[in-house]
Amino acid sequence: VVLSENSNCSNTYIALVDCNNFYVSCERVFNPAWAKRPIVVLSNNDGCIVSRSEEAKQAGIPMGAPLFKYKHHLKAINAIVLSSNYKLYGEMSERVMNVLSTFTNTMEIYSVDEAWLQVSARKISQLEEYAQDIVQTVQKNTGIPISIGIAKTKVLAKIANRICKKERNESQFFILDTNIDSILERIDVGDIWGIGRNLKRRLHQENIYTALDFKNSNPSYIRKKFSIVVSRLLHELKGLPCLGFEKVSNPRKQIIVSRSFKTRIIDFESLFEAVATFIASASQKLRTQQSLCKALHISIRTSRHVNAESFYQNSLTVRFEPATAHTSKLIQIAQEATAQIYKPGFEYAKAGVCLSEIVPNQAYQLNFFHEGDTSKEIILERICDHINKKFDQKVIYYAALGNPEARKVTLAKLRPSKKWDLYTVR
DNA sequence: TCTGGGGTCCTAGGACCC
DNA sequence: TCTGGGGTCCTAGGACCC
16 A cells, blocks of 8 residues: 555645536536426437436436436426537536636546545635635536535545535535544445445445445455455545545547447448447547557447347457557458457447557557558548548548448437437437 | 447466576 | 475456546
8 A cells, every 4th residue: 555645744635526417517508598407418329318417316317227218207307308419528528627727736637527636725714715716616617516525535535525415515515524434424335436336245245334334444354355456445534545646647548439339230341330430430539649559459249138149249359560540550450350250140239449558659669570650641640630620520531431321320329319309309 | 119438457367487 | 205486477357437
């Protein structure tokens, strides 16, 4: 366990800022009339509910629920049902993060709607003022409501944030600094950040049910019985910071693009067109972060919700030298890989690609016997990326990606769905 | 009929070495 | 007959997160 340098420094705090119902809140910024309406935002292909307004939560709509199970319920409560618009959420996220960055020197963007801020304060009243100021500024400058949890460690700040959201004591922040045990007593051990389903079950076997039980457990026993990961959580719960700050945004170590299909795919050609489309998108991300990759993983599968005989999934990882970020090279590799795992006679529901073994493109040592991406290829890709970005859609693409109109039918995520005409669907 | 997508980190165990 | 005790590197997959 590595303790941070400041572990004994009593005036350093960590603030976790979390946007409330982020996707729904983004939509409301541009449609103020929806302020009090129940709203849900759907996943790709309009399959699941991934964001809910407070009103929708109150009405009993669960997180992650498949839409088809709740359509009557949503109709009954006159909910607004929206397809997701990730471009919008990405831009709103950037605005929020820009505002937050003015409040600290040390900030880590943790997800699209969350950030950690390091802050020092001698008195609690200073922290309260600080939190209040952040809440108001973000609301004023972006229109997004946020909740803030403040404590000595990340794990405790997560708990503080959770209390703030669950118990909504009017203010939009909560500082967890005193009476910590009485709070931990009320928290289920499975609700601690980092404790998932499996660890919860194993902790229950050790008679550890609440966060307080966990905090009071024997650290060396936990380290032996579980792992370094769980042991760190225990120290964090005790107020000893073990989880550091990632100040710079590191380049991705793997880039995944995967989708469920709108309709099932049977033939190899269509399946490969989908895979090629994912490659094009993944390799563009790779180029944007100025990296190359040395491994490509392809996976395909039929629906999980079918009987055992018609279920099939397979995947394959291909390694290659030299490293590349070139779409056409990756498409060639993907074609062979897909052919190897494709089996006719199945109805494929999902496919994905994952680029890994990623290296920075300047530092990469060319293999003496192979040519890397040549400068002409690099320039060609750069121009295509630029044009596609400028026109905000795929204007130039490889023929392997298939007919874009046909692709829309299988992969469309923004296609308005007529069956929801009672709702507002983008 | 209809069930998301994109990440990180860690560990166990195999292969190999001296 | 008797069969050590380290160590490294790599990878697949588990577990967790939003």
